[in-house]
Amino acid sequence: MSPPPADPKPVSPKPGHSKAPKGPDMRVKIAGVELSSPVIAASGTFGYGVEFEDILSLDRIGAFVTKGLSREPMAGNPSPRIIETPAGMLNAIGLQNMGVQAFIAQKLPKLRTMKGAVTIANVFGYTIEDCIEVIHALNDAPGISMYELNASCPNTSHGGMVFGTDPESLYHLAGRCRQIAKRPLMVKLSPNVTSISLMARVCADAGADAISLVNTFLSLAIDIETRRPRIANVTAGLSGPAIRPIAVRMVHEASRAVKIPVVGMGGIVRAEDAVEFMLAGATAVEVGTASYADPRAVENIATNLKKWCAAHNVERVTELTGAAIL
């Protein structure tokens, strides 16, 4: 179910985007928001977007998702909070961010001047009221196309159970946020569940306009010499190529369970990985950890995806969505 177009309206891509470009048509639509490419920079790995101004061209990627934004600024967890693993990384950054008001005052004005920037604001909180307050603040700020609601946070008013692992909490979170959001709401699912299809359906039933998945997998690494955790927070989230096949399976299951668009992610480092997620059912993809190895990764993947489509006679990238023969 799409929300009625609200005021302020979702930022539409700049004039020119809706004209079919030369070569394969890479445009996709998520909940009424048209993107010039299905390749999006993922939350927490792309700062507030402005940091990438001199590194890549924001108009060559579909969109970017901001760091998670909370009601108040947050310092995050103590160090060490990032380590490399054989095929990915563990992080327990602890959702460090400047807070929603500082984002609106200090980052959004600059973002609005950046050519082709399509901004998706990632929102989180430890209670539903926290999330609602963040969305309220963002609702009146121009220059945002969509919200991505991070459901991987503990719900402190319900014993700390992660919203996205409890169907009832997830339903209330998604439903209440949908009611007040003046822009399309995409709910980002936790993969730390038994049935991702159930969680996807819960979001769709609550009125979410899209879902994205996966967030990181709950993990633990132990230093065998000191016998202590390698990350100060003890547990951490695993991301990167190590999780890709699990993420592809989850995107496939989620996309079969709902009619709303699914945005897939987890270990995408090459255009071919993005193709795999789309074949599994994703309308668009997000790229996270790859930006740590190469800050231009998102742009390179977007460029190479277009080349891949041209080489494989794919006229419209939308043809790939759900086209796996399974």
Ligand SMILES: Cc1cc2nc3c(=O)[nH]c(=O)nc-3n(C[C@H](O)[C@H](O)[C@H](O)COP(=O)(O)O)c2cc1C
């Ligand atoms: C350092 C780091 C910080 C992250 N911060 C956030 C965040 O603030 N909000 C969020 O929804 N996801 C966050 N994520 C999760 C990513 O957006 C993404 O869902 C996950 O890393 C899987 O994709 P990847 O394998 O391409 O990195 C973070 C991931 C990393 C590695």
